[in-house]
Amino acid sequence: MAHEKKYKKLAIEKKLVLKVLPEEFILTTSFYVEQFQTKTQLIRWKLPKKIDPLNINADLEILSDNLQRLTKLYKLEGSEVTTVLANTLSPLKVIGIPLNLNTSADKKEYVAMQKQTYDFWKEYDEALVDVKDAQIRANFLSLNDNDGTSTMLYTACSSKIIKEYIAMILGGNLYPIAFIPEDQSIIRIIESRLTRIERERPFCIFHLSRSANRLIYVNNEVVYVAKVDISDMDEILFDEIPEDDEIKNEFWSELTNRLSGNLKQAFAFLKDELKASKVETVFFVTDHKKENVLFELFRKNFRLANFRSITNQFMFDILDEPNNQETNDLDHASENTEDKVHGSFMLPNLGCYTMQYFSTPSYKNLVIETPLFNLHPKHHFIINNFKFKNYVQHSRKFLIALLAVVLVFLVYVNTTNKSDMKNIDEFAGLTKDLESQQNLIGLQTMNKKQITEDFAKLNNMKKGNYNEKLFNFFNTELPTDLELERVVVRRNSFMLLGNGKSVSEVNRFYEKFLSNPNFKDLIFKVYKRTDSNLNYFEIKGNTL
Amino acid sequence: MALKNYFGRKKALSKRAQALLEEINQSKSVQSIKKAGQDLSKRAQALLEEINQSQSVQSIKEATDAAANFLSIQTEDQEPPTIKVEEIKPARKIKKPVKKKSKPLFIHAHGFNPALYRSLSGTNKLYLWAVEILAWGGLVIFLLMQTITAINLKNNYASYLPKIVATKKDIETMKNQLSPMTGENAKLELKLTEELNYFPDFKLAQKYSDDITRLFELSNMVIIKQNIKKSDPYVKDFDKDPPAQYSSPQAEATIFGSDSSVHYNRLHQLPHLQPHLQPHLKP
Numbered sequence: 001m002a003h004e005k006k007y008k009k010l011a012i013e014k015k016l017v018l019k020v021l022p023e024e025f026i027l028t029t030s031f032y033v034e035q036f037q038t039k040t041q042l043i044r045w046k047l048p049k050k051i052d053p054l055n056i057n058a059d060l061e062i063l064s065d066n067l068q069r070l071t072k073l074y075k076l077e078g079s080e081v082t083t084v085l086a087n088t089l090s091p092l093k094v095i096g097i098p099l100n101l102n103t104s105a106d107k108k109e110y111v112a113m114q115k116q117t118y119d120f121w122k123e124y125d126e127a128l129v130d131v132k133d134a135q136i137r138a139n140f141l142s143l144n145d146n147d148g149t150s151t152m153l154y155t156a157c158s159s160k161i162i163k164e165y166i167a168m169i170l171g172g173n174l175y176p177i178a179f180i181p182e183d184q185s186i187i188r189i190i191e192s193r194l195t196r197i198e199r200e201r202p203f204c205i206f207h208l209s210r211s212a213n214r215l216i217y218v219n220n221e222v223v224y225v226a227k228v229d230i231s232d233m234d235e236i237l238f239d240e241i242p243e244d245d246e247i248k249n250e251f252w253s254e255l256t257n258r259l260s261g262n263l264k265q266a267f268a269f270l271k272d273e274l275k276a277s278k279v280e281t282v283f284f285v286t287d288h289k290k291e292n293v294l295f296e297l298f299r300k301n302f303r304l305a306n307f308r309s310i311t312n313q314f315m316f317d318i319l320d321e322p323n324n325q326e327t328n329d330l331d332h333a334s335e336n337t338e339d340k341v342h343g344s345f346m347l348p349n350l351g352c353y354t355m356q357y358f359s360t361p362s363y364k365n366l367v368i369e370t371p372l373f374n375l376h377p378k379h380h381f382i383i384n385n386f387k388f389k390n391y392v393q394h395s396r397k398f399l400i401a402l403l404a405v406v407l408v409f410l411v412y413v414n415t416t417n418k419s420d421m422k423n424i425d426e427f428a429g430l431t432k433d434l435e436s437q438q439n440l441i442g443l444q445t446m447n448k449k450q451i452t453e454d455f456a457k458l459n460n461m462k463k464g465n466y467n468e469k470l471f472n473f474f475n476t477e478l479p480t481d482l483e484l485e486r487v488v489v490r491r492n493s494f495m496l497l498g499n500g501k502s503v504s505e506v507n508r509f510y511e512k513f514l515s516n517p518n519f520k521d522l523i524f525k526v527y528k529r530t531d532s533n534l535n536y537f538e539i540k541g542n543t544l
Numbered sequence: 545m546a547l548k549n550y551f552g553r554k555k556a557l558s559k560r561a562q563a564l565l566e567e568i569n570q571s572k573s574v575q576s577i578k579k580a581g582q583d584l585s586k587r588a589q590a591l592l593e594e595i596n597q598s599q600s601v602q603s604i605k606e607a608t609d610a611a612a613n614f615l616s617i618q619t620e621d622q623e624p625p626t627i628k629v630e631e632i633k634p635a636r637k638i639k640k641p642v643k644k645k646s647k648p649l650f651i652h653a654h655g656f657n658p659a660l661y662r663s664l665s666g667t668n669k670l671y672l673w674a675v676e677i678l679a680w681g682g683l684v685i686f687l688l689m690q691t692i693t694a695i696n697l698k699n700n701y702a703s704y705l706p707k708i709v710a711t712k713k714d715i716e717t718m719k720n721q722l723s724p725m726t727g728e729n730a731k732l733e734l735k736l737t738e739e740l741n742y743f744p745d746f747k748l749a750q751k752y753s754d755d756i757t758r759l760f761e762l763s764n765m766v767i768i769k770q771n772i773k774k775s776d777p778y779v780k781d782f783d784k785d786p787p788a789q790y791s792s793p794q795a796e797a798t799i800f801g802s803d804s805s806v807h808y809n810r811l812h813q814l815p816h817l818q819p820h821l822q823p824h825l826k827p
Binding site for chain 1 (some may be wrong): 619653654655656657658660661664665668669670673675676680683685687688690691694695697698699702704705707709710712714715718719721722725726728729732733735736739740743
């Protein structure tokens with residue numbers, strides 16, 4: 001587990017990549033050792049017989065069985081696998097289509113046509129005629145201003161072959177989630193290791209692979225693939241090439257000349273027929289075991305461009321079989337040394353990862369920036385489904401655990417709250433009691449106030465504060481010429497109605513009222529009646 | 545000189561022969577022969593053990609022992625018939641294999657499940673998962689909020705305890721305040737009642753007024769323009785209320801003597817009459 005944690009930190013992208021060669025499975029997984037430095041763990045699984053990667057259906061049982069044994073032995077059952085499809089299965093091409101994909105109208109039309117991808121591309125890719133249905137992927141590279149056509153980076157693979165590969169991988173107890181064209185993968189891994197200036201210039205990759213020897217030309221807008229015709233007989237001899245001076249004899253010299261001649265022919269085809277611009281470097285990649293011998297052979301005899309290998313930039317470990325741990329130290333050391341030289345066979349596997357670059361070129365390389373073509377029929381979602389499966393599972397587990405904890409806590413809090421609710425009930429009862437007590441106190445205070453008021457009234461009545469003053473006043477102050485007709489007293493208000501012979505007497509009586517401080521709010525009216533010559537008056541007021 | 549050359553050649557030849565001998569010894573074929581011999585000796589030893597332990601040999605041994613006992617012949621000292629195999633020691637020490645741990649793959653697999661592949665390659669699960677996670681998250685948040693509310697409530701309940709104590713104290717204080725207030729009010733009410741008893745009620749005052757009116761009538765005196773307003777006037781009904789039985793007093797014995805000011809003053813001094821019920825009289 002500790003090693004897994006350590007690697008987890010280093011692995012940005014966890015991926016298991018499978019490549020099926022005629023004689024073996026190559027299964028790799030890579031992780032970062034440090035910045036720009038990867039290390040690849042590699043399993044080479046020899047097959048009991050030579051199979052045809054173009055037609056695995058014939059040997060599906062053997063392949064599935066071997067893959068199953070491999071996964072069981074290395075405890076890889078249930079891992080997601082990205083498969084590198086050989087160039088012969090899904091060749092990378094550049095195809096021009098009569099649509100201007102820079103305009104939205106044509107883009108819409110293209111998108112609409114992609115609903116029937118096979119029918120659309122059948123017109124432009126002759127190879128599709130031979131297959132009933134195919135998985136097709138394409139990406140816009142550039143626009144040809146002369147004829148308004150769009151150049152597309154394109155690859156296709158027969159759906160039948162993809163299904164066979166899926167069946168084989170599922171039979172091996174692995175999950176197939178991606179099928180990547182080998183050429184795109186190789187181009188990406190080689191380009192990722194170039195300097196800025198090298199990236200801005202076209203380059204070639206010579207892939208020496210059984211029955212698929214080819215020269216891949218890459219610039220920022222186009223990819224050309226030229227076949228390098230090497231006869232089957234010569235290919236068989238690759239494994240027999242001597243490593244010592246024997247190679248200088250006549251037989252091997254002839255072979256060397258033939259091979260370099262084939263390569264030169266392909267190089268000339270690129271230059272003359274396809275009008276490819278000058279290439280300074282050719283990178284060498286091969287599946288053959290004697291990579292160092294073959295590399296030296298071509299490097300010495302091919303002088304049209306620099307002949308380079310980038311395998312020394314990658315570190316890798318070939319894993320022993322877990323059950324076969326008893327090995328001689330010396331033997332193992334020698335194997336490792338040897339393998340460090342022969343490592344380009346696993347480069348297509350490394351190209352399936354997301355790349356980190358040493359430099360930033362001055363302009364875009366549209367070929368490199370094209371996303372990896374995944375030829376899996378469910379490529380739209382299968383990777384994301386597998387990628388987020390674990391996150392979702394972990395999130396679900398975490399949320400359920402959290403939910404359980406919260407639920408338990410909630411139940412506990414609610415249970416304890418029920419007992420605590422007695423406090424509230426008690427408090428409510430006490431509050432009611434308090435209110436009733438307050439009301440009682442208020443009532444008593446009111447009573448007291450009322451009684452006090454009553455006492456005051458009684459005292460006033462005793463003292464005759466209200467009307468005694470009035471009666472005393474008009475008993476003493478009423479002029480002789482005036483006659484009171486009516487006296488109305490209501491509590492401290494009063495009204496006097498009367499008459500007199502002269503208004504002056506009435507006024508004088510009123511002035512006496514005004515001058516008396518015991519009266520207030522006085523209203524005075526004087527009027528005459530038709531039936532009498534007397535002056536009638538009305539005085540209203542309040543007694544203090 | 546010739547001899548010297550002869551011995552020199554001989555020496556060189558012997559060296560060459562020794563080198564060749566060593567080469568032969570170390571050659572693969574000789575090594576394989578040695579290894580085969582070693583393997584054979586091991587195999588022979590294993591076979592011998594197998595033979596010794598086989599049932600037939602055991603039964604022969606038992607039979608021999610029985611026969612020897614019968615014939616009283618000591619057989620213990622005699623060596624059992626075994627096959628002697630000369631042990632061949634290896635000519636050269638072989639390096640012992642060293643145990644080396646294989647490096648594990650850093651990919652950790654969880655086991656293959658075909659149903660899982662069928663499920664994940666069927667439809668895009670991201671939307672479904674997003675909804676599911678949101679639902680779970682929502683449920684968790686909802687319950688979390690409920691829990692927080694419950695915790696707050698719990699804290700709130702706890703905060704009621706001091707409130708309850710304070711309220712109880714308040715109630716006690718109020719009760720203490722109320723009892724003297726009630727007593728005081730009762731005393732005041734009693735006092736008020738007592739005070740009120742000093743004041744006649746309205747009917748009684750009206751009765752006095754009627755009596756006075758009657759006294760005026762009996763003494764042939766007329767009150768001019770008298771109008772006493774009251775809210776609920778009591779109208780004397782002579783049919784129902786029988787006239788008061790007044791004996792006709794002597795003129796000098798009554799309050800209504802010839803001096804009118806005297807009976808006004810007497811009337812004014814009546815203690816039970818409320819001031820507003822007093823008739824308005826001109827002095």
